[in-house]
Amino acid sequence: MNTTVRDRWTAVRSHPTTSMLVVLLGILLCFSLLSPEAFPTPGNARSILSDAAILLVVAIGATYVIITAGIDLSVGSVLVFSSVVGAQTMERLGTGPVAIGLGLLVSVLAGAAWGALNGILVAKAQVPAFVVTLGTLGAAYGAALILTDGVDVRAVPPALVEFGSGRVLGIPTLVLTAAAVAIVAGLALSATVFGRHTYAIGANPESARRAGINVERHLIAVYAVAGLLAGLAGFMSLARYGTTTIAGQATVNLQAITAVVIGGTSLFGGSGWVLGTAIGVFIPIVLRNGFIVQGVAPYWQYIAVGSVLILAVYVDQRRRSRRLG
Amino acid sequence: MTSHTPPVLEARGIVKRFGHVEALRGADFTVGQGEVVALMGDNGAGKSTLVKALSGVLQPDGGTILIQGEEVHFHNPVEAREHGVETVYQDLALADTLNPTANLFLGRELRRKGVLGRLGVLDNRAMRTKAAEVFATLNVTVRADHGAVGNLSGGQRQGVAVSRAVTWAHRVLFLDEPTAALGVQQTRNVLDMVRKVRDRGVSVVIISHSVPEVLEVADRIEVFRLGRRVAVLQAATTSALDVVAAITGAGDTTPEGADL
Numbered sequence: 124m125n126t127t128v129r130d131r132w133t134a135v136r137s138h139p140t141t142s143m144l145v146v147l148l149g150i151l152l153c154f155s156l157l158s159p160e161a162f163p164t165p166g167n168a169r170s171i172l173s174d175a176a177i178l179l180v181v182a183i184g185a186t187y188v189i190i191t192a193g194i195d196l197s198v199g200s201v202l203v204f205s206s207v208v209g210a211q212t213m214e215r216l217g218t219g220p221v222a223i224g225l226g227l228l229v230s231v232l233a234g235a236a237w238g239a240l241n242g243i244l245v246a247k248a249q250v251p252a253f254v255v256t257l258g259t260l261g262a263a264y265g266a267a268l269i270l271t272d273g274v275d276v277r278a279v280p281p282a283l284v285e286f287g288s289g290r291v292l293g294i295p296t297l298v299l300t301a302a303a304v305a306i307v308a309g310l311a312l313s314a315t316v317f318g319r320h321t322y323a324i325g326a327n328p329e330s331a332r333r334a335g336i337n338v339e340r341h342l343i344a345v346y347a348v349a350g351l352l353a354g355l356a357g358f359m360s361l362a363r364y365g366t367t368t369i370a371g372q373a374t375v376n377l378q379a380i381t382a383v384v385i386g387g388t389s390l391f392g393g394s395g396w397v398l399g400t401a402i403g404v405f406i407p408i409v410l411r412n413g414f415i416v417q418g419v420a421p422y423w424q425y426i427a428v429g430s431v432l433i434l435a436v437y438v439d440q441r442r443r444s445r446r447l448g
Numbered sequence: 449m450t451s452h453t454p455p456v457l458e459a460r461g462i463v464k465r466f467g468h469v470e471a472l473r474g475a476d477f478t479v480g481q482g483e484v485v486a487l488m489g490d491n492g493a494g495k496s497t498l499v500k501a502l503s504g505v506l507q508p509d510g511g512t513i514l515i516q517g518e519e520v521h522f523h524n525p526v527e528a529r530e531h532g533v534e535t536v537y538q539d540l541a542l543a544d545t546l547n548p549t550a551n552l553f554l555g556r557e558l559r560r561k562g563v564l565g566r567l568g569v570l571d572n573r574a575m576r577t578k579a580a581e582v583f584a585t586l587n588v589t590v591r592a593d594h595g596a597v598g599n600l601s602g603g604q605r606q607g608v609a610v611s612r613a614v615t616w617a618h619r620v621l622f623l624d625e626p627t628a629a630l631g632v633q634q635t636r637n638v639l640d641m642v643r644k645v646r647d648r649g650v651s652v653v654i655i656s657h658s659v660p661e662v663l664e665v666a667d668r669i670e671v672f673r674l675g676r677r678v679a680v681l682q683a684a685t686t687s688a689l690d691v692v693a694a695i696t697g698a699g700d701t702t703p704e705g706a707d708l
């Protein structure tokens with residue numbers, strides 16, 4: 124039993140996510156010491172958490188996809204498309220709870236449909252995921268523009284916006300939503316057959332196939348989940364901003380992938396963690412927030428995040444070559 | 449193998465073509481209950497193709513496969529496994545980032561009881577216990593809760609792959625060159641494992657190029673040349689030279705397939 128505990132500790136210490144958690148805590152500590160009045164306050168914490176919530180939901184889907192050794196570049200466009208069809212549904216149906224519920228359903232299903240399309244093209248047509256999702260990145264964005272003529276839909280029910288800016292026990296509702304998604308997705312990944320097969324496909328699709336796993340069906344499901352979460356994130360952005368944000372999501376895909384990779388999920392597939400992705404989402408957001416609080420130009424954030432990203436992949440490659448060599 | 453019980457696995461006249469190349473030209477093959485059969489032959493003799501045909505990876509263009517006298521058609525490896533036929537491929541087919549237990553149960557994960565199980569929640573404890581048991585029985589020096597199998601040595605990885613196949617094989621276990629990449633001690637371990645599997649009543653088919661190894665572990669040797677079985681030798685009464693002669697065709701003074 125003692126050895127098991129020590130092994131677990133060694134595994135935790137050498138886990139790539141652990142080093143990023145240390146980095147995040149270090150950043151939080153630095154900014155807290157530099158501006159003790161403005162940075163470590165409940166208000167600022169809420170602001171950081173709210174900024175992170177929507178990206179976290181998207182990045183969780185990206186975690187699943189990247190664990191299968193895939194990639195999804197389309198999530199930002201899918202988010203926009205889903206928020207557009209959700210908003211237009213509510214625009215037609217009114218402002219009551221039924222309209223909001225149907226709007227949510229339409230957004231989520233639209234996202235899942237784009238995701239399933241990605242999955243079918245990747246798994247059945249065997250087109251590389253990079254190419255497929257680059258294609259649907261353009262297509263979903265174009266479809267959103269056609270539906271709106273490029274003009275944002277602003278008729279979002281007030282009750283939804285109220286929910287989006289509301290708090291429960293002092294915690295913003297959107298943050299609670301994202302946290303709930305993260306917990307469910309994290310448990311599904313680590314403790315269920317679905318999660319186990321996701322890892323197995325990323326590690327070695329051929330051995331997964333020989334083990335009797337329906338690899339094609341599973342990949343379609345994973346991409347559909349990523350799309351569904353992008354759809355949910357689109358609806359959350361309606362609740363937060365009270366409007367669609369057609370032009371504002373161009374880099375969501377790259378932000379999500381950055382967060383996933385910083386969080387210790389390997390681009391080579393087969394390993395990764397939802398908790399790591401959460402840390403990876405927070406590092407850029409905390410940096411930007413801290414720079415703003417400090418009065419430093421927030422643009423430094425991009426340089427800092429870029430460096431952390433490259434470092435994370437470098438460490439992952441080193442780890443892998445040591446394992447295989 | 450007694451004459452009145454049908455062999456556990458029998459192939460008759462298997463044909464497999466790849467374009468113009470005929471890899472198997474009416475190949476016969478027999479595995480008796482609880483037997484260790486060595487499948488030998490030069491490169492290109494059709495050994496691997498035969499194993500793939502008998503384990504559902506390839507579909508033969510002709511011939512019949514019988515399991516305990518009943519004709520079967522394997523459209524994929526899963527169907528072969530449902531008949532208790534397991535294969536350890538040369539590449540081992542492990543998921544390198546998963547631990548030994550996860551690999552052992554890949555595609556056949558145990559679930560918790562009740563509602564959680566229906567939601568797909570894994571019963572990791574039960575799987576770990578069972579895996580530890582299997583590794584102990586087969587003398588595989590791997591701990592069930594060890595990290596990713598990608599970090600294990602070649603012998604340990606082999607051990608995990610064989611343990612997995614043994615866990616699920618209840619009729620026939622195919623081992624495709626299991627010792628090709630191993631050192632002396634690890635080869636010993638694999639041969640010991642083969643005997644242990646046989647002692648559990650599971651027949652073993654081992655593909656190998658090593659004549660001493662085969663003579664040590666096998667009951668019978670079936671020799672292939674150019675896509676056909678050309679000799680069946682009883683290991684106990686066969687010398688290394690006889691085996692080599694059968695493989696190369698140098699001893700073709702005996703009529704081909706005389707004792708079939």
